[in-house]
Amino acid sequence: MADRSVLITGGTGGLGTAVTAAFAETGWRVVLPVRGDGRGDGRGDGRVDGARVLTGVDLTDEAAVAEVTAVAAEDPAAPLTAVVNLVGGFAAGPKVHDLSLADFEGQFSVNLRPTFLVTRAALPHLVAAGGGSIVCVSSRAAEQPFPGASGYVASKAAVTAFARAVAVEYRDARVRCNVVLPSVIDTPTNRTAMPDADYDKWVQPSQIASTILFLAGPDSAATSGATIPVYGRA
Numbered sequence: 001m002a003d004r005s006v007l008i009t010g011g012t013g014g015l016g017t018a019v020t021a022a023f024a025e026t027g028w029r030v031v032l033p034v035r036g037d038g039r040g041d042g043r044g045d046g047r048v049d050g051a052r053v054l055t056g057v058d059l060t061d062e063a064a065v066a067e068v069t070a071v072a073a074e075d076p077a078a079p080l081t082a083v084v085n086l087v088g089g090f091a092a093g094p095k096v097h098d099l100s101l102a103d104f105e106g107q108f109s110v111n112l113r114p115t116f117l118v119t120r121a122a123l124p125h126l127v128a129a130g131g132g133s134i135v136c137v138s139s140r141a142a143e144q145p146f147p148g149a150s151g152y153v154a155s156k157a158a159v160t161a162f163a164r165a166v167a168v169e170y171r172d173a174r175v176r177c178n179v180v181l182p183s184v185i186d187t188p189t190n191r192t193a194m195p196d197a198d199y200d201k202w203v204q205p206s207q208i209a210s211t212i213l214f215l216a217g218p219d220s221a222a223t224s225g226a227t228i229p230v231y232g233r234a
Contacts, residue, residue, distance in 0.1 A: 002029035004079060006216060007072040009033060009059055009118055010086030011051065014187030015137075018205035019084060022213045024050030028082075031072040033057035033064075059087055059114035069121040080125045081132035082216040085115040088137065088156075092149045099150060107151035112158045119166060123175065131174025133216045136163045140183045140231060160227055167225035176224035178215045182208055183234040203232030 011020040011032040023030050030051035035058065054071060058064050073080040089110035093103065115136055126132035141149060142156040159179065166177040184190055186202040208230045214220050215228070 002027055002078045004081045005029040005031060005072055005075060006082040006084060007031050007033075007069065007080060007118070007122060008051075008084045008086065009114060010088065011084075013086065014189055015182070015185055015205045015208055016086045018209040019086060019212055020051055022206075022209040023084075023216075026213065029075060029078040031068065033059060033068040035059075059118060060109060062117060065114075065117040065121050069118065069125065072122070073125040079129040080122065081129050083118060083122045083126070083132070083134045084212055084216065085118055085134070085136045085159075087114045088159075090149075090152050092152065095147060096150050104151040104154075107155040108158065111152070111155035112162065115159055116162060119162075119177075123166075123170065126175045127170070127173045132176070133220070134163070134166060134175065134177040135212050135215045136160075136177065136179045138163075138179050138181050138227070140181050140229065142181065143227075164225050171224065176215075176220070178220075178223060178225070179227045180208060180211055180215070181227055181229050181231075183229075183231040186232075201233040203230050203234065207232070 006023050006028045008016065008020055008023065008030060010016045012034050020030055020032060031054065032051040033054045036055045054068050057068055091103065091107055093099065119134055136159050138160045139156040141153050142160055145153040163177045163179045182203055184202045185208065186199055186204050191199060211228060211230050215223065
């Protein structure tokens with residue numbers, strides 16, 4: 001029986017699948033909110049690869065986030081001690097002078113808003129459990145921008161700043177918050193988008209998953225407010 005729970009958002013994506021597997025295989029109780037049609041009222045649940053899956057969840061909605069966080073924290077034998085914020089999205093297009101306000105703000109809606117809502121909802125449970133770990137995902141682009149992605153770059157930089165603020169605010173409650181910064185991740189989607197790239201230089205999802213698993217566990221108890229590059233050789 002698992003003695004600790006983790007809430008993972010974006011856990012069915014190219015990176016999320018590897019992260020979910022890493023936690024499930026090491027004995028965590030994994031709660032996985034996902035978008036989808038669901039069943040009945042739109043929030044059916046089941047089991048996928050060792051995870052408790054909650055379907056039809058909109059992580060930009062406060063009520064939905066509160067609901068799934070309550071499920072993640074409902075087992076007193078396996079208290080919620082970790083949150084992994086993977087959900088997000090990428091959009092590139094025109095330079096700033098041609099970028100619409102809607103497209104710029106849209107990147108904050110998919111990258112920062114869910115991270116904020118899930119973290120906010122989970123913090124009281126982590127504090128009540130005597131401490132825990134939050135891991136957020138930013139991007140190397142937040143530190144090394146490239147043209148045509150100002151909304152993505154700014155929103156991912158905001159994720160990093162938010163995580164650092166959480167680390168400071170909840171240090172005395174023994175809640176840690178760290179950020180991983182991937183380069184290009186070797187996923188089928190990225191291979192399709194960049195067919196001529198050197199895939200051997202890209203970072204593997206399993207490598208990022210190992211880093212996240214370490215940051216979520218007790219072996220990294222002295223680490224909080226850190227930004228961890230996971231670049232591979234890219």
